[in-house]
Amino acid sequence: MEYISITKISEKWGISTRRIRILCNEGRIPGAYKKNVYWKIPENAEKPKDERIRSGKYIKM
Template sequence: MEYLSLRQTAEKWGLSVRRVQTLCITDRIPGATKIGSYWAIPVDADKPKDERIKSGKYIKKQGKMK
C-alpha cells in the first residue's frame, strides 16, 4: 500500500497541513497511521466531509440554569 505525507495530502485535498493533521488525530481518515512523529495517509483515502460549524452559532444543549 502506498502512503502520502500530511503535506502531500493537504495539497491533494486543498486543505492546510494543520487541518489534515487534526483529521488524523481525530480518526476521521481511515487507514491513517502514525509512524514515529509522522502521519502516513493511504493514497486512496477519501477526503472526509467537513463537519465544522460554519453558521457562527455554537450548538450546545441548554440545561436548566438555577
C-alpha cells in the first residue's frame, strides 16, 4: 500500500492541511497513522463526509 503526505492529500481533496490533521487525530481517515511527527495517509483513502455544524445552531441531545 502506498502512503502520501498531508500536503498531497490536501491538494487532492481541496481542503486545508490543518483540517486533514484534525480528521487524522479524530480517526476519521481509515488507515492513516502517525510516524514520528508525520501523518501517513493511504493513497486510495476516501474523503470523509464533513459533519461539522453548518446551521450555527447546536442541537441538544
